[in-house]
Amino acid sequence: NAGVTQTPKFRILKIGQSMTLQCTQDMNHNYMYWYRQDPGMGLKLIYYSVGAGITDKGEVPNGYNVSRSTTEDFPLRLELAAPSQTSVYFCASSQRAGTGETQYFGPGTRLLVL
Amino acid sequence: AQKITQTQPGMFVQEKEAVTLDCTYDTSDQSYGLFWYKQPSSGEMIFLIYQGSYDEQNATEGRYSLNFQKARKSANLVISASQLGDSAMYFCAMRVYSGNTGKLIFGQGTTLQVKP
Numbered sequence: 001n002a003g004v005t006q007t008p009k010f011r012i013l014k015i016g017q018s019m020t021l022q023c024t025q026d027m028n029h030n031y032m033y034w035y036r037q038d039p040g041m042g043l044k045l046i047y048y049s050v051g052a053g054i055t056d057k058g059e060v061p062n063g064y065n066v067s068r069s070t071t072e073d074f075p076l077r078l079e080l081a082a083p084s085q086t087s088v089y090f091c092a093s094s095q096r097a098g099t100g101e102t103q104y105f106g107p108g109t110r111l112l113v114l
Numbered sequence: 115a116q117k118i119t120q121t122q123p124g125m126f127v128q129e130k131e132a133v134t135l136d137c138t139y140d141t142s143d144q145s146y147g148l149f150w151y152k153q154p155s156s157g158e159m160i161f162l163i164y165q166g167s168y169d170e171q172n173a174t175e176g177r178y179s180l181n182f183q184k185a186r187k188s189a190n191l192v193i194s195a196s197q198l199g200d201s202a203m204y205f206c207a208m209r210v211y212s213g214n215t216g217k218l219i220f221g222q223g224t225t226l227q228v229k230p
Contacts, residue, residue: 031216033216033217033218035218040222040223041222041223042118042205042207042220042221042222042223043159043205043207043218043220044220045215045217045218048215048216048217050215050216056215058215058217088157090159092159092218094216096216097211097215097216098147098211098216100147100164100166100209101147101209101216102149102161102164103149103161103216103218104161105151105158105159105161107157107158108157108158108159110157
């Protein structure tokens with residue numbers, strides 16, 4: 001069972017470039033999330049989705065876009081990369097939004113913007 | 115405001131000893147969940163243990179237990195019989211139901227080093 005998979009594992013971008021971080025889950029979960037983790041810090045929510053076709057902003061959405069055309073996939077798009085977007089990006093999923101629902105995380109994508 | 119505070123940036127523990135990692139939380143919601151995740155140097159986030167706000171007993175999972183003190187708004191993680199493989203960063207996180215996002219709010223983490 002693959003769980004949550006993310007690609008690429010590592011990427012270097014130049015300032016102003018764009019890229020898409022891929023996230024796929026095979027657990028048929030409704031809820032999916034994108035977090036970023038800055039060095040020495042906890043995770044902060046960028047965007048989330050409650051189901052195919054439905055997305056909404058989290059705490060730090062500026063500079064990012066998402067789409068959810070299928071239950072399985074939740075790509076994160078970076079437009080005009082900036083050094084402040086250097087971070088580790090985690091995708092996560094859960095079946096429901098209940099307080100006791102465990103979120104399952106992907107392995108992360110390390111992004112460096114130079 | 116909903117917030118998680120972990121006041122210990124780094125901790126050391128001798129192998130086979132127990133260690134407590136502190137976590138305090140702030141929320142006005144009555145229904146919430148508290149989680150601990152482990153992040154080893156490889157970077158992945160590993161779920162360890164969960165405590166619901168209405169759970170009367172402290173959660174336990176193997177060598178992990180959660181010392182839940184609701185009145186003090188604390189949810190400390192206790193690791194018994196530490197092993198070298200426990201060296202990692204540990205995050206406390208909270209989930210509230212309001213807004214139906216299901217998002218997790220994370221603390222800044224505590225780095226634990228287990229000495230042989």
